[in-house]
Amino acid sequence: MSIIDYEKLLSENPFGLSQLNKETFYQKSIDDLSLFHANHCEKYGKLSKNLGPGVALPVRLFKLYDLMSIPKEEVKKTMTSSGTTGQAVSKIYLDGESAQRQTKVLTHIVQDFIGKDRRPMLILDSSKVLKDRRMFSARGAGILGFSIFGRHPKYVLDENMELNVPLLEEFCEKYKDEPVLMFGFTFMIWQYFVQKLKEKGLKLNLKGTLIHGGGWKKLVSLNISNDKFKEEIREYSGIDTVLNYYGMVEQTGSIFMECPCGRLHASVFSEIDIIDPITMEKKDTGKGLIQCTSILPTSYPGHVLLTEDEGEIIGVDDCPCGRLGKTFKIYGRIKGAEIRGCSDTYERR
Amino acid sequence: MNDVNFLIGSYDIDKTPFEIFSDDACDLLYKIESTIRKDREARLYPDVISVGYWCRKANIQKKKEEFSNGALRIGRGLAFHITPGNIPVNFFFSFLFALLAGNANIVRVPSKDFPQIRILLRILKECLAKFPEIEKRVAFVKYDRSDEITGEFSKIADVRVIWGGDRTVASVREMPSKPRCIDIAFADRFSVSVIDSESVLSSEPQVIERLVTGFYNDTYLMDQNACSSPRLIFWTGNSEEGKERFWLSLYEKAKKSYNLQASVAVDKYTRLCQDLMDRDDIAKQKSFGNLLNIISLKGAPEDTKSCEGFGGYFYQTDINDFSEISKVCDERLQTITYFGIDPKELAQDIIKNNCLGCDRIVPIGQAMDIDLMWDGFDLIRTMSRKIDIR
Numbered sequence: 025m026s027i028i029d030y031e032k033l034l035s036e037n038p039f040g041l042s043q044l045n046k047e048t049f050y051q052k053s054i055d056d057l058s059l060f061h062a063n064h065c066e067k068y069g070k071l072s073k074n075l076g077p078g079v080a081l082p083v084r085l086f087k088l089y090d091l092m093s094i095p096k097e098e099v100k101k102t103m104t105s106s107g108t109t110g111q112a113v114s115k116i117y118l119d120g121e122s123a124q125r126q127t128k129v130l131t132h133i134v135q136d137f138i139g140k141d142r143r144p145m146l147i148l149d150s151s152k153v154l155k156d157r158r159m160f161s162a163r164g165a166g167i168l169g170f171s172i173f174g175r176h177p178k179y180v181l182d183e184n185m186e187l188n189v190p191l192l193e194e195f196c197e198k199y200k201d202e203p204v205l206m207f208g209f210t211f212m213i214w215q216y217f218v219q220k221l222k223e224k225g226l227k228l229n230l231k232g233t234l235i236h237g238g239g240w241k242k243l244v245s246l247n248i249s250n251d252k253f254k255e256e257i258r259e260y261s262g263i264d265t266v267l268n269y270y271g272m273v274e275q276t277g278s279i280f281m282e283c284p285c286g287r288l289h290a291s292v293f294s295e296i297d298i299i300d301p302i303t304m305e306k307k308d309t310g311k312g313l314i315q316c317t318s319i320l321p322t323s324y325p326g327h328v329l330l331t332e333d334e335g336e337i338i339g340v341d342d343c344p345c346g347r348l349g350k351t352f353k354i355y356g357r358i359k360g361a362e363i364r365g366c367s368d369t370y371e372r373r
Numbered sequence: 374m375n376d377v378n379f380l381i382g383s384y385d386i387d388k389t390p391f392e393i394f395s396d397d398a399c400d401l402l403y404k405i406e407s408t409i410r411k412d413r414e415a416r417l418y419p420d421v422i423s424v425g426y427w428c429r430k431a432n433i434q435k436k437k438e439e440f441s442n443g444a445l446r447i448g449r450g451l452a453f454h455i456t457p458g459n460i461p462v463n464f465f466f467s468f469l470f471a472l473l474a475g476n477a478n479i480v481r482v483p484s485k486d487f488p489q490i491r492i493l494l495r496i497l498k499e500c501l502a503k504f505p506e507i508e509k510r511v512a513f514v515k516y517d518r519s520d521e522i523t524g525e526f527s528k529i530a531d532v533r534v535i536w537g538g539d540r541t542v543a544s545v546r547e548m549p550s551k552p553r554c555i556d557i558a559f560a561d562r563f564s565v566s567v568i569d570s571e572s573v574l575s576s577e578p579q580v581i582e583r584l585v586t587g588f589y590n591d592t593y594l595m596d597q598n599a600c601s602s603p604r605l606i607f608w609t610g611n612s613e614e615g616k617e618r619f620w621l622s623l624y625e626k627a628k629k630s631y632n633l634q635a636s637v638a639v640d641k642y643t644r645l646c647q648d649l650m651d652r653d654d655i656a657k658q659k660s661f662g663n664l665l666n667i668i669s670l671k672g673a674p675e676d677t678k679s680c681e682g683f684g685g686y687f688y689q690t691d692i693n694d695f696s697e698i699s700k701v702c703d704e705r706l707q708t709i710t711y712f713g714i715d716p717k718e719l720a721q722d723i724i725k726n727n728c729l730g731c732d733r734i735v736p737i738g739q740a741m742d743i744d745l746m747w748d749g750f751d752l753i754r755t756m757s758r759k760i761d762i763r
Contacts, residue, residue, distance in 0.1 A: 082643040301638035303662035
């Protein structure tokens with residue numbers, strides 16, 4: 025696929041285009057991808073024929089179908105979402121080119137926030153995530169993907185998900201004078217890092233940046249807000265730049281990063297749209313379903329996705345951090361429905 | 374049994390039966406009717422009002438007359454009801470029917486806290502005070518899912534009224550019951566509509582409005598998830614314009630009245646994508662956003678299980694004569710609602726074609742009207758015994 029000049033984009037500022045300037049090339053790229061996938065993925069082609077070109081795929085379909093736009097022999101890597109046991113997982117099929125492109129774009133976006141220097145790195149997770157092949161899913165891929173930004177990454181949890189205190193103390197002592205990088209998954213960090221530090225009465229004096237992602241579903245149920253999360257991270261680890269990212273295994277690479285002003289940003293590689301769930305039309309203001317587009321997916325039809333998350337656009341080209349493009353906010357997963365009907369007594373849930 | 378919450382009555386229930394349509398039972402219903410009519414809180418809920426309306430004297434007496442041929446009928450004993458969790462008032466109808474059939478009743482109420490349940494039980498409790506003979510034969514219970522507790526009630530029941538579809542029926546059937554215990558099992562069912570497009574086209578606007586409101590109440594009102602909600606529409610006549618008029622009017626009605634939850638919208642959209650990707654019997658589709666989806670099939674489907682729309686998601690197909698309906702008229706088919714056709718002719722056709730299915734053929738708008746004939750069961754006769762005198 026050479027319809028999009030990725031190299032050129034990788035040589036420019038990922039947040040340097042105003043929305044107007046971005047849209048001209050971006051829409052064209054999405055249109056080209058839509059045509060490509062309609063012609064190369066039979067299922068997506070059927071959808072396009074009926075619902076129009078550029079139709080959004082519900083993310084759930086990646087759990088139900090093997091969707092790809094390349095011959096099976098060209099698949100180099102299959103990524104899966106980290107579903108809990110028993111749940112269906114998403115399967116994303118990558119060829120060599122797509123896999124490389126994801127890494128390059130991820131690097132390009134993240135470096136805009138933490139710079140090019142590789143910092144001492146703490147991974148707030150267990151090393152077993154990479155050892156256990158069954159767990160090598162979005163979580164493993166995320167850790168590997170972000171590890172390239174650090175020097176000698178250390179895992180702060182042991183195989184039993186217990187905090188490795190000696191390692192932590194040694195790390196804090198060794199790097200007390202330079203900014204470090206921490207990475208992990210939001211809920212894991214809260215449960216196995218922050219809560220454990222609290223329990224053990226430990227307060228660290230690290231400085232630097234924490235990047236975290238993976239969704240707020242569990243923290244929302246515990247009533248923990250982003251602000252509360254940041255506050256506790258600061259209090260117990262000393263880290264004062266806490267950056268959330270929004271991304272999904274179906275669009276690895278072109279993640280949406282939160283800037284220090286607390287807004288999530290779309291880069292030139294991706295776009296966010298808010299969809300009215302009733303009319304399926306785009307809306308400029310107010311809450312709605314998040315539709316993510318990305319110009320990266322070429323080996324599978326994941327360039328336009330309808331998520332099950334609720335969000336809202338909060339600005340265009342106007343973030344005080346100086347990054348251009350759309351900024352948005354996430355409210356989390358849409359609430360499960362209360363369905364009426366007679367086939368429900370005590371069997372279900 | 375410590376985890377059972379008795380909302381009315383106790384474990385020490387009198388399990389003996391009494392005459393069908395007993396004076397006491399009928400009087401209790403009239404009392405319920407007048408109490409609901411005067412109760413300010415009850416009047417806020419149309420479904421509670423419908424319970425009261427059903428209990429009115431004129432209605433009950435008419436039903437009683439059907440049994441006034443001198444035959445002696447008495448209840449079977451104790452009826453145990455496992456009622457649907459997601460419909461607020463069906464548990465109460467289930468109770469009323471078994472009561473009129475002369476039974477003592479243990480009713481497991483839905484675990485969800487619908488205000489309708491609280492109101493109906495408050496009113497019932499109040500009314501029961503004047504009817505001690507019935508009062509000692511009634512218990513309403515609430516408990517979290519427990520095979521053990523359901524099993525205990527199962528053991529002592531003479532009638533089990535099992536709502537909740539195939540899975541619940543299967544699991545309750547596994548529980549031991551008395552040798553002569555009778556099960557009224559409400560399985561998963563499927564319902565369809567037959568509409569004549571030319572009649573739709575030629576009808577006055579107010580007729581269409583009534584038709585569409587009736588259809589809306591049959592479907593959207595229960596998220597199209599009740600077993601009597603039509604999911605597949607058979608069109609007779611040849612008027613594309615008539616069909617369009619119907620769907621457009623329905624869309625306007627849904628836009629005004631239906632609260633489409635975001636997650637249902639996503640489920641419907643996902644369903645639409647799956648249908649388009651998987652099926653090869655689709656002629657075309659038409660969607661009004663996620664509010665109303667219409668899938669036109671090339672013919673009657675092979676299996677109605679593939680047409681289980683919800684939240685305003687319909688399958689449709691044209692037919693030249695009723696015999697094409699018999700293709701889907703298997704044991705799952707419950708209700709056929711109609712407009713612009715002759716229901717007798719349809720029924721005759723179903724019989725002629727030796728169909729296993731179809732228990733009701735009712736005008737559009739009456740799909741939800743629960744009554745003593747339900748799901749193919751004659752509830753009074755099934756839940757009572759006739760003493761054969763010669």
